[in-house]
Amino acid sequence: MEECIFCKIVQGEIPANKVFEDQDFVAFHDIHPAAPVHFLLIPKRHISSLYDVSEADQPLLGKMLWLIPQLAKEQGCVNGFRTIINTGRVGGQEVLHLHIHIIAGKDRLPTMI
Numbered sequence: 001m002e003e004c005i006f007c008k009i010v011q012g013e014i015p016a017n018k019v020f021e022d023q024d025f026v027a028f029h030d031i032h033p034a035a036p037v038h039f040l041l042i043p044k045r046h047i048s049s050l051y052d053v054s055e056a057d058q059p060l061l062g063k064m065l066w067l068i069p070q071l072a073k074e075q076g077c078v079n080g081f082r083t084i085i086n087t088g089r090v091g092g093q094e095v096l097h098l099h100i101h102i103i104a105g106k107d108r109l110p111t112m113i
């Protein structure tokens with residue numbers, strides 16, 4: 001995906017402040033943090049959104065969820081955190097490469113709709 005900004009981060013073509021990387025995933029700080037902790041976990045393989053996952057992606061998705069609390073704790077989130085996956089235009093997705101936001105601060109986050 002030549003024009004995908006997150007694929008470029010995976011390829012090292014644009015810089016990112018990474019907090020984790022293995023053969024399947026990269027996690028990095030959001031460039032416009034919405035809270036003191038705000039990082040994104042993405043699969044290295046380009047998947048545009050949750051609409052585009054297949055049955056064969058179930059292990060990848062499971063690993064993605066399994067990683068989150070470990071990475072959150074490494075970032076100091078010991079009292080909780082919020083995860084958000086925006087999907088499609090109506091869901092507010094701006095970058096069309098699947099990503100999970102992990103967000104937290106010292107205090108309780110505002111209630112969402």
Ligand code: 5GP
Nearest residue numbers: 005016028029030031032086092093094095
């Ligand atoms: P979305 O609305 O697609 O769920 O969120 C995309 C997120 O990616 C936004 O929070 C935005 O700040 C972040 N973002 C967009 N471009 C870049 C970038 O080049 N580097 C980093 N680190 N974050 C980005």
Ligand code: ZN
Nearest residue numbers: 004007046097
């Ligand atoms: Zn991509």
